[in-house]
């Protein structure tokens with residue numbers, strides 16, 4: 486879909502998530518949702534990256550004052566077009582998403598790169614995988630950094646992988 490013409494009108498709109506008032510701050514990537522007063526000071530802001538061309542959006546948990554640095558809670562969610570029509574329906578969209586965010590993330594805490602649902606007790610496993618084109622061995626890491634389901638490989642294809650999450654044939658050979 487095209488970016489709604491009146492998208493800028495949601496800038497500085499406030500809305501209520503439970504008892505918390507939040508504010509919308511439109512930016513180049515989409516918009517931020519920030520805490521507006523209240524107790525339990527949030528150390529995070531939530532970035533909604535709106536990809537209007539692909540009709541998808543990402544929800545990123547960013548650190549207050551650190552711009553767009555952060556980690557993704559959700560990626561490539563479909564943009565519900567019907568809710569993009571008016572300011573009040575757009576607010577419904579934000580509220581529904583923020584209820585989900587606050588259910589999964591403690592926004593008062595800075596937990597970079599860790600989703601609330603993630604099992605951080607997972608054990609890192611290293612696999613040696615022989616390169617198919619030479620005598621090189623690549624190291625595939627499973628549960629990278631103790632995060633269940635996080636994969637990593639030392640090969641160049643992984644480093645330059647454009648897939649999300651990044652991957653390569655070595656990871657795929659093990660993670661089947």
Ligand SMILES: [Zn+2]
Pocket residue numbers: 623638639640641642643653654655656
């Ligand atoms: Zn690889």
